[in-house]
Amino acid sequence: MAWKDKNPFSFGRLVDSFTYAIQGLWHAVKTEKNFQIHLTAALIVSICGFTFRLSKVEWLFILICIFGMFSLELLNSAIEKTIDLVTEEIRPLAKQAKDMAAGAVLIYAVITVVIGLIIFIPKIVELFR
């Protein structure tokens, strides 16, 4: 039976969807350079978070930044792959789509850095007082 023929409300279909999502995530972890950079940055920030004993609210902001970044990076990679699948030729629309997706990641990365600085700079300054 083809996957599309399955009952969309069945538990098996739900498990399948979850499995596909994990496969996509694992593929990104293994092959996507930018995703690996975000993973490393997230690990470093988490270590700093525990070292500086962040408050609950600070952790909430950090977690939203980290996991939002992961999600956006995955979407960006998915858009890149879809465009590469559609065309291997130089196409203005392909460039616009890829660059806009990259722009979305950039915007989130900037606000993530700003939030990180707002949280960590006062704690680092406190260390040298």
Ligand SMILES: Nc1ncnc2c1ncn2[C@@H]1O[C@H](COP(=O)(O)OP(=O)(O)OP(=O)(O)O)[C@@H](O)[C@H]1O
């Ligand atoms: N088919 C295409 N037509 C026109 N421009 C493209 C096309 N594919 C990619 N580009 C442009 O070439 C540049 C590099 O694209 P590429 O796909 O290598 O992305 P990248 O930012 O290097 O991402 P990554 O390193 O994650 O693969 C970008 O400006 C992109 O918009």
